[in-house]
Amino acid sequence: MPLFSINRARQSFMNKIRIRIAGLSYSQTRSGAYALILEEEDGNHRRLPVIIGTAEAQSIAIQLENLKPYRPLTHDLFVSMANSFRIEVLEVNIIKLEEGIFYSEIVCKREHAIIKIDSRTSDAVAIALRFHAPIYVTEEIMDKAAMVFDDENQTAEKEKKETTEEDTYNFRNMTEEDLRKKMDEAVKNEEYELASLIRDELKKRRKNK
Numbered sequence: 462m463p464l465f466s467i468n469r470a471r472q473s474f475m476n477k478i479r480i481r482i483a484g485l486s487y488s489q490t491r492s493g494a495y496a497l498i499l500e501e502e503d504g505n506h507r508r509l510p511v512i513i514g515t516a517e518a519q520s521i522a523i524q525l526e527n528l529k530p531y532r533p534l535t536h537d538l539f540v541s542m543a544n545s546f547r548i549e550v551l552e553v554n555i556i557k558l559e560e561g562i563f564y565s566e567i568v569c570k571r572e573h574a575i576i577k578i579d580s581r582t583s584d585a586v587a588i589a590l591r592f593h594a595p596i597y598v599t600e601e602i603m604d605k606a607a608m609v610f611d612d613e614n615q616t617a618e619k620e621k622k623e624t625t626e627e628d629t630y631n632f633r634n635m636t637e638e639d640l641r642k643k644m645d646e647a648v649k650n651e652e653y654e655l656a657s658l659i660r661d662e663l664k665k666r667r668k669n670k
């Protein structure tokens with residue numbers, strides 16, 4: 462993307478909307494990819510799907526689930542380096558959508574200097590999670606690419622998906638101790654998607670007690 466185009470997008474970054482992660486799902490349209498679903502925080506029903514790679518999806522998933530990988534991932538390395546040089550991540554902005562590709566920037570602070578770093582949206586979101594930094598998008602991008610979801614239909618679809626996942630991995634026939642052992646094994650083998658599913662099953666059982 463030309464530098465002048467990025468600069469123009471930055472200059473027009475007004476009326477930004479704060480968003481959060483609504484979920485991750487395997488992409489039905491692109492093999493080996495995931496859909497990162499971002500939603501408005503103000504209660505509206507608009508959600509923004511962003512197609513990301515497997516590695517980035519895993520990095521986001523393990524941070525959402527507070528899982529601890531046996532080896533630091535690339536985004537964890539970024540955090541360590543930033544902390545070593547006293548760099549703070551203030552926010553992440555999704556600034557442009559062009560030909561189906563989202564362009565983002567990471568806004569950092571070091572002493573009195575504000576620095577904006579161009580980034581893939583998947584990397585920017587993974588880093589924002591680790592710094593507990595807010596994520597913003599323009600109203601223009603939301604108008605262009607967001608979808609409106611009905612809460613009732615979304616809940617039914619989520620329950621259907623959870624039931625399918627339980628049947629696939631046979632979670633219902635496993636004790637909590639077995640699930641915890643399997644989750645530890647999944648993390649050790651870097652199977653973070655499976656570890657996340659097991660963590661969800663354990664949370665559900667605790668709620669139902």
